[in-house]
Amino acid sequence: MSMPTIPPEPHRPNRKEVIIDLLESIALEEIALSHILNAESEKIQAFVGECLNFPTKPSSKEIIKFNKGVTQLLESVVMKEWILLRKLENVLDFEDDCEPHHKKCESRCHCSPCHSCHFPVCKCRCSHKKHKDHDCYPGK
């Protein structure tokens, strides 16, 4: 199996845009879950009836079956929420990883970050061979 290829695109989002997109995706998924939960509560309300008298006159077996379905849905929502929480944690950690760049770049040298230690190449102390050739590498 070959490696996946990224199709060419005129605009590639930068790191910050990617983080915002990911956070927005989490928010949208959560709003979708809210809509599902809202629909489920309306479904229960319709089944029970406004006067709490089961307007469709279901049998005990039907009530238990309906109850099971409702419980299963909440379980799925909880599971999905766990996944979203992990995703949020990862995205926020990823966002934190960006921080040292800005802090270290106070000298405004416009150096690109090192691929191995992620610090601007002028501050980079790692043994990445190609960075040693950089103009503002401190050892030069």
Place this chain on the structure above:
Amino acid sequence: MREVEPKLLKPLVAGFQLEKTLTKYIVSQHNFLYCQKAADLDASVGKTTFTLLRQINELQKILNQKIMLYRDRFSEADVYAVYCEHPDYEGLNDGTFVDRIEDMCELSTKCAIKEWNKSQIRNEAKQACFLFRERRKWLEIYKTIHNETKTVWLAQRHH
């Protein structure tokens, strides 16, 4: 703390919406449980109440963890701004949540179910109320910064 991009707080706002819907869901489930009790489905009421409370607690733990994640990463003023922009979140404190949970617990004690099952339900109900109050307490803490110069304009804008 750093300058915050408002979009970074979107998942927190979505969490408020989920909590609002969760309260509505609990009200519906509460009514359903009453109807089941009226239909003499005691065993089903006991089983459902326990499962429901356990799942609500799981969901509450997730909501609390999310607030904690933001609390650690963003300033109090930023999180307070989110609360200010969503006054509907304030409406969740009308007691519906805790009242319904306590009612569900009360209902289960009237059902013909085993004693250990009732005890499990009581424990889950206690935890549900504790987790909810914990979240409200955090909101109160944010409110204490209401009169600080850097946040007072937010309150004036939204109230």
